[in-house]
Each structure stands twice: as structure tokens, then as C-alpha cells.
Amino acid sequence: MSEVHDIFLRAHTIVVGPREQKRKRVHARGNSVKRARRWAKWAVVLDCETRTDNRQELTFGFYRILKLKGDSYTLEEEGAFFADNLPDGERAVLERFAKTTQTEVRTFPPHFPCHPCSRFVKSVFYKYGRKGALIVGFNICFDLARLARRWPPGEKNEWSLVLVQYPDGSDNLHYPPILVEPIDSKKSFISFRNEWVSKKAKTKRTKIGDSRFLDLRTLLWALFNLPLSLKSACKLEAFEKYDLPQNIDHKPTGKVTLKEIEYARQDVKCTAALLNAAKKEFDLHPIPLTPDRAYSPASIAKGYLEAMNIVTPEQKFEVSPRNLGIAMESYFGGRAETRVRAEELPVVPVDFTSEYPSTCALLKLWEVVTAEDISFDDATESVQKQLQQVTYEKCFDLKRWPEFRFFALVKPEDDILPVRTMYNGKTLNIGNNYLTSSKPIWVAGPDLIASKIQTGKTPQVIKAIRIVPHGKQTGMKSVGLRGMVKIDPYKDDLFKRVIEQRKLHKSSPELYYWLKIFANSIYGFFVEINPEAIPLRRAVRIEVHSGEDSFTPDRRFQLKENQGYWYAPYLASLITSGGRLLLALLEKSVNNAGGTHAWADTDALAIVSSKNGGALHRFPGSERVRALSWKQVEQIVNQFESLNPYDRTAVRGSILNFVDATYEDSDPGHPMRQLLGYSIAAKRYTLYERSGNKINIVDPKAHGLGYLYPPAETTTMLPNGFTNFGSLS
16 A cells, blocks of 8 residues: 655755855865874873762862873872862861872872862863863763863853852853863763963963863774773773773762772772773874874774875865765665564574675775766766666676666656655654655665666666766875774775775784774765754855755754765765665565565564475464575575675675574584574564573674564464474463
8 A cells, every 4th residue: 555755855955155165165174284192291080979869969089190101191190189068077088098098109208189179170170281181081071060160051062161260150261161062972072162361461372272181981982882881991802901900899879988989099090091001002093083083983984094195075076066965865874674573483684794895895986985086977878778777687796886886866656765754653764665756856876776676677767877986096195904904095995905804804803803893984974964053143044955956945044064074975875775785685585585584674684584494374464474494595695605896815705694693602613593583673673592481582782683672472483393482481
């Protein structure tokens, strides 16, 4: 049954006005800007303890002053601070500890300062801030907020933390507030506001503008792609060689006791040691990036492109707003769906080797990234002919894939295409649907080819353009990934080289794991868009480009979209579209074998399969389902060997793989095991085994699977002759 829906399309936007043009010219000179020193001479490490009520007001904290000597920070001073209004009894406990405890700094006489918070902020925090220090913490925004006297919202989507006030309550501008702009749960932009200098008093500027704030939680996320706590970070396998101190297991009480004090002091010690460990790891990357700007794995990936001296697409390619609008209209994320809902099924999950880097390699997008120039040539006739002639079998010829780098304006008539709409009337989502539209839309080439092989019907193409790279950019440089894997941008395809080297370095766990992170992060920044809230008085006019349509709304907006430094939506659209084509080929292979899948998720398909295969029992409300045998699934996996774009000595066999969870003990060297799958919605699924009345969940964190737990009782749809494990009691 067909339904009528409004379709939502992405757009490329431009802020209209001379101020924006000036900003873009400054932005284009980004590579020539003098870079900040990677590591500051001084570092201030701090941690605050609070009450445990809703207000979480400061009770006390510890700090360490570190000085960079060689390649490590060494301890110069450690001390404590406490809330100015801390009750006398609790204050006495902390001061007694400071007087009787041996400091780790070797000085005579021993010195363990213990400051009221107001004095600590002035005599320690700002003292080193004015020296251009690196201010370090773990989840540092929480600690900075504890030091603040007030926190008025700023002009943008930010907070202004005022740390020093005059006795009358007015802000002391000689101590610049801290600006905090939260981005997401893992990162924030933090800086001092511009320093106020009195012309009458002829005061000189300090180096406070050079000070930077480093949240170790964010840096470790960028390095390891893991959301870590301080405790788990100190236990990280990659840091075992540094023999880091471990924090004390303790449940905070919100009081100032000896146990709380020892716990807090150890936390600062752990944070300081973690800083040195993270520094050594970060310094393995020869990229022009400071640690406080490493917000995600993509930040490091972008740093390597810059280290190779690759000029950004905006700077070297003249791409019209029209073509950027076409690319954005055709951009969709990964495909995720549930095919059989709320039924327990025997499944074999399979996934593609690093799907997005593999797609980049198949489409030869490195040719575009490193080109001297690109053009968007008219390809209407060639694309029409290409779509008429393309078949499922021809898609397994990897030499054809570079021909898929096109965008076409089509008039959909029952074509299977990605659609962004309100499916339940409430939630905006993306799904693959049979689409008919009276208005033509722009679609990326791989999606149209996927539609052709799934429906057998040629989409109606009105016009088409193809990306054509020209020449090779001059001045590019070789770089060593993590100081070990050499990449020559003239000879090597970065997308291929990373995956090949990852497979060759399985015996080096740290490099193997990092190359996996790097490979999966070199896609998203091509479609990076950062929304920016602006004050009403600075509201802007927006020019919108979606497909070939463009318009300028009559009203002004307080929100604008800033495109990322590597913004190139035509690359992002082709990458994700190519991933959906791989998934469509896999689905078609399963259907050709007479099978189906339980769910799909970006690069993976849970194929309904048991050891011997066979028809499944049919229950009221369920469709007829047949399980493929493991041997049939293996044949499908082997079919994708022809699409392996890598050096076969490094990446052997097929780019489609059985996931590790398929094997006993998740070890590919062990026999396969029968997994059961249960799904209720896109990305809401799980894998598990049943044994009598017991159930064994396949660890979702270890295998990248869903977080849904199966119900205690389910009706198992199993092949004829297959044992029904029963349900939990």
C-alpha cells in the first residue's frame, strides 16, 4: 500500500553579506597561520571535590604544577585549595593534612600550600595562565565551573565563567572570564576571553591568550575512540608500559574527611601521570595539531591530510553552490533497518571490511582528493546508457566502480531509494523505500545502480553530472602514520594503504587498533557542518541551495551553518551511497539464494541462516521465512572477493566477512556456532545463544552490536528438524 509523505532533503547554505565573504577569505588562508607551540612549558592539573546534592558546590580540590623537561612534564609544586565558605571543622581537617603530609616535590623545608579558593584562583590559576600554561583536567568543564563565582550565558551558545569579582560583586576584568562552548557530551571549546588592558595605567598584555585548556577525556577519545573514565583510562592496555598510578575505589560522600582527601589527591596524581602517557601517544603522530584541538579521531585524520600538504577542497576546487546543493540533496547516512521484527531467528551476521574506506578505494576517490582540479561534466547520455546496461553481475567488476562517480536528476517511479521523512508522524528518519515523486530529485550514482539491481527497472534520468579529476596537486609530502606507516600521496591511495597496513600489523595491537580508528574516521569531515547560534542583533540572511533549486528566505536567522575545513559533500555523498550499494548487492545475493535477512546496519547484514538451512515454522502475523545453510552463506561471502580493491598479499580473500561473534569464543580459528537474533527496530537488535533455560548474550561492546536484550520468552522460528531451545523461566 502506498502512502503520501513529505520528503526532507539536505541543503547547502551560504550566509549572504560582505562580512561572510571576508570571513571566507580569512578561512582560506588557514594553512599559513602561525601555529601554536604543541605543548606549553607549564601545565596546571586540577581536580575538584563537591557536595553530593543537586548544587554540587565546591568543598576542596588538589592541583599540581608541572614543567616540561625534555619530552615529559615533571612535578614542580602540589597543593590544595578549599571553598572560601568551607566550615571551620572541615577546613581544619584539610589544613592538618597539608601540614603533616610529605609532598612529592623535593624541597626544603617541605612546602604543601593550602589556599582558599579565591587566593588559589589569583595566585596559582591566573599566575600560570598568564604564562601561557596548559590547564588540564579530566572532564575539565566540571572543575572549572566549581571555581566560578558566576556563569552568565555568552552571546553565542556558550557560558562565561567569572572566577574573580570585586567585593561589591562586580566582575574583575583584570582576570578574564573563561568561555565554554559545549559541542556534545565529549567535547567543548574552552578559552579565556580577551584580556582587558588599561591604556591609562599602561598595563602590558600577558600570555594568557596563549593558554589552552586540555580535557584529557576528549584527547583520549580522539586517540582511542573510547569514552573513558579516569579509572578506565589509567587501566588502558595501551598505557600498561607506563605503569600509571591507579585511583582509589571510593564512593564520594560530599564531606571533607581524610579518606576523601586521599582519594582526591590520588585523582590529581593519576591525571598528571595520564597527561604524560597521553602526550607520548599523541606525539607519535607527526601532524600540525595541538592536543587541545584533538576533538575526535577525525581531528587526527584531518591533521594527517594537512601534514601531507593536501590543499582543502574549498581552497583548490571551484565548485559552484549549485553543485554543492546537488551533492547535499543526495546525501544520506548509512542504511539501517529491521526486516523481521520481534521474532527470534537463527542468524549469521556478516560485514564488510572497513566499508567506507573500501568504498573510497573502489570509487578511487583518492584521485579526487589529491587532484589539482575537478570538474562536474555533463554526463546525461552516458549515465542513461550506463543504467540501462548495468546488471547485478557487472557490479562485481571492480574496474567499473570509478564510473559510478556521478549524480543524476531522476523522476522516481517505484524506484528503491533512500528517503528522509516522518515515518510515524513524529520522528524524522531515513529508510530505503519504493519511491514515486512528481518532482524530480538528485540522487547519487551508486544509489541509482542499487535501485536498478533490486527492482530490475531503469530509473528515469533527466540529466546527470560526473565528477572528473584533473591532474595531481603539486607540493604534497609523504608522512608516517603514527610514525611507522609511510604514505606517499603521489604513489599511495591513502584509503587502501591504511587497510592494507592494518591487516599487515595484526601482531602490533596498538598500531593495528589505531589504524582501524583512523580508517573509520576519514569520511565524516567531508560533510562536517557546525551550527552556530548568533545574537538577534547579528541575525543573518541565508541563501539555500538544494539540488538545482536556490532561494533566500525573507527572514533573518539566529543560526547559521559553518562548513568544516574539509567540507566536500560530493565526496561524502558518494562514500555513503557506495556503502549502500554494497549492502544492496549483498541483499540481492541473499535473495537470489532464496533467503532473507533479519536486519541491516550500515555495513552489516544478519542473514537468516542455520547449519543445514531449511524452511522456518510460520506463526500468525509472520511472513514465510527460509534459513540459508552456512555453506550457502559462505558462498555469498566468497562472491565478494572480486570486489577486493586491496593488495591481495595484505588483504586476502573477500571484503565480506563472517563477524568474529559467529565463532566459538569469538575466535575465527574456532568452529562456527549457531547464533540467534532478535530485533525490534533499526539499530535495536541483539545476538545470543540459548542452552536449555540459559541465555548467553554476545557482548555488544566487543562486537559493535545492538544493546537490546532479548525477551525472556520468545517463540523461536526454527528450521524443520532444528531443536527449539525453549524459553527462560
